[in-house]
Amino acid sequence: xxxxxxxxxxxxxxxxxxxxxxxxxxxxxxxxxxxxxxxxxxxxxxxxxxxxxxxxxxxxxxxxxxxxxxxxxxxxxxxxxxxxxxxxxxxxxxxxxxxxxxxxxxxxxxxxxxx
Amino acid sequence: xxxxxxxxxxxxxxxxxxxxxxxxxxxxxxxxxxxxxxxxxxxxxxxxxxxxxxxxxxxxxxxxxxxxxxxxxxxxxxxxxxxxxxxxxxxxxxxxxxxxxxxxxxxxxxxxxxx
Numbered sequence: 020x021x022x023x024x025x026x027x028x029x030x031x032x033x034x035x036x037x038x039x040x041x042x043x044x045x046x047x048x049x050x051x052x053x054x055x056x057x058x059x060x061x062x063x064x065x066x067x068x069x070x071x072x073x074x075x076x077x078x079x080x081x082x083x084x085x086x087x088x089x090x091x092x093x094x095x096x097x098x099x100x101x102x103x104x105x106x107x108x109x110x111x112x113x114x115x116x117x118x119x120x121x122x123x124x125x126x127x128x129x130x131x132x133x134x
Numbered sequence: 135x136x137x138x139x140x141x142x143x144x145x146x147x148x149x150x151x152x153x154x155x156x157x158x159x160x161x162x163x164x165x166x167x168x169x170x171x172x173x174x175x176x177x178x179x180x181x182x183x184x185x186x187x188x189x190x191x192x193x194x195x196x197x198x199x200x201x202x203x204x205x206x207x208x209x210x211x212x213x214x215x216x217x218x219x220x221x222x223x224x225x226x227x228x229x230x231x232x233x234x235x236x237x238x239x240x241x242x243x244x245x246x247x248x249x
Contacts, residue, residue, distance in 0.1 A: 023177075050235055061224065061241040062178075069235065077236075109177055113235060121228075121235050122168070125177035 048114030157225030
């Protein structure tokens with residue numbers, strides 16, 4: 020987990036509210052990722068960013084938004100349009116020079132519960 | 135289509151016995167293969183990766199994995215299991231294509247090491 024921080028660890032929100040999850044890294048990595056983890060479904064990619072001010076949709080981007088204004092930060096907003104937002108959210112970053120050898124390193128995760 | 139399969143949802147092994155967690159993949163071209171471990175309510179920790187070269191890859195905490203191209207497999211192994219190895223294990227693959235950094239994930243295998 021070292022070098023990548025996610026806050027808060029647990030987050031509770033009422034249905035219909037937008038919520039922003041924080042992800043910060045001090046590894047000088049160019050690329051950052053957001054995943055959602057649900058029991059029995061493994062990891063599903065929400066959004067990823069390979070450079071500042073650029074990002075791409077992953078497999079399940081609907082109902083989510085991101086920004087990448089700084090290299091160190093990649094916040095994820097879970098909007099009210101996300102139909103089932105309760106999940107464990109994982110942020111990762113990677114930064115090796117050769118994309119083929121690039122290894123993703125993960126933060127500790129944020130567990131979001133929508134009441 | 136690219137895919138990763140972890141055919142066993144759960145593996146049980148006695149402490150001190152060898153353990154194997156299975157992974158098979160389907161990608162076009164040469165694959166880059168990864169193993170991660172996740173402890174409860176934590177982020178994923180990188181264990182090891184295969185890029186090229188020796189088919190037997192050694193990683194963290196005494197784990198190793200064997201790449202078998204003919205069987206399209208990358209099984210994770212450890213000669214002597216510890217109770218503390220009990221966790222969720224994920225296999226992932228990246229296709230060797232251009233600037234692609236995205237990983238394709240298996241659904242995970244829960245390892246239980248019994249004292």
